[in-house]
Amino acid sequence: MVTENNAGSQGGAGPAGLALSEPTENVRKRWTMSVVLVNVGINTAFFGPIQVLLGQQAIHFSEADKEGILALVTGAGAAVSLVANPLFGTFSDRTVSRLGRRVPWVFIGALLGTIGLLGLAVAPGVAAMMLLWCLVQLGCNGALAAITAAVPDQVPVRQRGTIGGLASMGTVVGILLGAAVGAVVAGNFALGYVLCAAALVAGMVPYLFLSNDRVLPAASRPPFAWAAFLAGFWISPRRYPDFGWAWLTRFLVNVGNHLVTLYLLFFLRDAVGFDNPEFGVLVLTGLYAVLTLVTAVIGGRWTDRVGKRKPFVIASSAIIALAALILAFAPTWTGALLGAAVLGIGYGAYLAVDFALLTQVLPSAASRGKDLGVINVANSLPQVIAPVIALPLVTVFGGYVTLYVVAAVIGLLGAVFVVKIKGVD
Incomplete structure (x- = not known):
């Protein structure tokens, strides 16, 4: 019979000696649900603005320049996230607190994100909009780095596909809530930002009481040196080739995914000619979300049962690429519905299984937060690169057909490179 640890049974920190140990006992449902809710809040704060609100605000400032404004704002925010994720992850690795390593940074990150979202509601111009979105990215990526590191801290390998699938549910529900906010506020993006801020706070609070975060003993924290601190952000692909290939795979798949969703x-x-595009985004996101939830849970449990990760990552990457091709060659409402459905099927399985794979190629238990922060750069960097790629493709080099074909090719490269990972089946 599998025993369970007390994660989620009480507040406060767990035994000090367990901070750097490999977890062996299954986590409880309450702890898992608190992690899911943090992911819901963070992703509502991310995707409500990215999918609808920032676009509406760009149109408010300049209809003619809306694509450029959106590319500028999202690109700048994503550049901040490149630094925030590994930086906050490193801070949480080194945090000596009676609350544990991760909880303080979940709280601080959510606080900064909330301030940024509320500021966006009253931003007077493009410059302020850009700076405040950067603050949202700083805070939410800090919270994301900490909550992501909590999984390998407390979840044994045999359970990580399942927990990864459930955490992905939080991601998808957050994306759906973000789209719902954009549709419900009917162009009132200021109200939308307030609702996203409320979701971020509500998602964070349960984890503060149910985290059972493990305390790092002061004696286990290495001495600080700037040279070692900065050098730690480079993880040599030659020394850790599986980590390098896993990073590249996630990066490529996410570039393809962001190219698909950026200008939805x-x-x-403009291309489909849908009368109510905000409502259309909600419908497509809802369809995508339902199928992602189903395949994330099924894929996570299935990969835990068979003990293999790579075949699932390869198949799901190929399905994501197929979704992009459907949008490229069927720019109709029916085609958009089919593309969203196929994307949901592929991305749900990818989220669950790829996360489990990544936790098995981390170089060190002592630096899980930093290492997963570096991995999360593969989520954030595509947000910088995708607008740079997408803007000329849409405005100069053939429009949305070219954009989505390029997205499919890039995503397929992710499926190709995952075979290079040797330490995980």
């Missing part, structure tokens, strides 16, 4: 509002508005 404008795609429905």
Whole structure:
């Protein structure tokens, strides 16, 4: 019979000696649900603005320059996230607190994100909009780095596909809530930002009481030196090749995914000619979300049962690429519905299984937060690169057909490179 640890049974920190140990006991449902809720809050704060609100605000400032404004703002925010994720992850690795290593940074990150979202509601111009979105990215990526590191801290390998699938549910529900906010506020993006801030706070609070975060003994924290601190952000792909290939795989798949979703509002508005593009984004996101939830849970449990990760990552990457091709060659409402469904099937399995794979190629238990922060750069860097790639493709080099074909090719490269990982089946 599998025993369970007390994660989620009480507040406070767990035994000090367990901070750097490999977990062996299954986590409880209450702890898992608190992690899911943090992911819901963070992803509502991310995707409500990214999918609809920032686009609406860009149109408010300049209809003619909306694509450029959106690319500038999202690109700048994503550049901040490149630094925030590994930096906050490193801070949490080194945190000596009676609350544990991760909880303080979940709280601080959510606080900064909330301030940024509320500021966006009253931003007077593009410059302020950009700076405040950067603050949202700083805070939410800090919280994301900490909550992501909590999983390998407390979840044994045999359970990580399942927990990864459930955590992905939080991601998808957050994306859906973000789209729902954009549709419900009917162009009132200021109210939308307030609702996203409320979701971020509500998602964070349960984890503060149910985290059972493990305390790092002061004696276990290495001495601080700037040279070692900065050098730690480079993880040599030659020394850790599986980590390097896993990073590249996630990076490529996410570049493809962001190219598909970045201009979805404008795609429905300008290419499909859908009368209510905000409502269209909600419908497509809802369809995508339902199928992602189903395949994330099924894929996570399935990969735990068979003990293999790579075949699932390869198959799901190929399905994501197929979704992009459907949008490229069927720019109709029916085609958009089919593309969203196929994307949900592929991305749900990918989220669950790839996360489990990544936790098995981390170089060190002592630096899980930092290492997962470096991995999360593979989520954030595509947000910088995708607008740079997408803007000329849409405005100069053939429009949305070219954009989505390029997205499919890049995503397929992720499926190819995952075979290079040797230490995980």
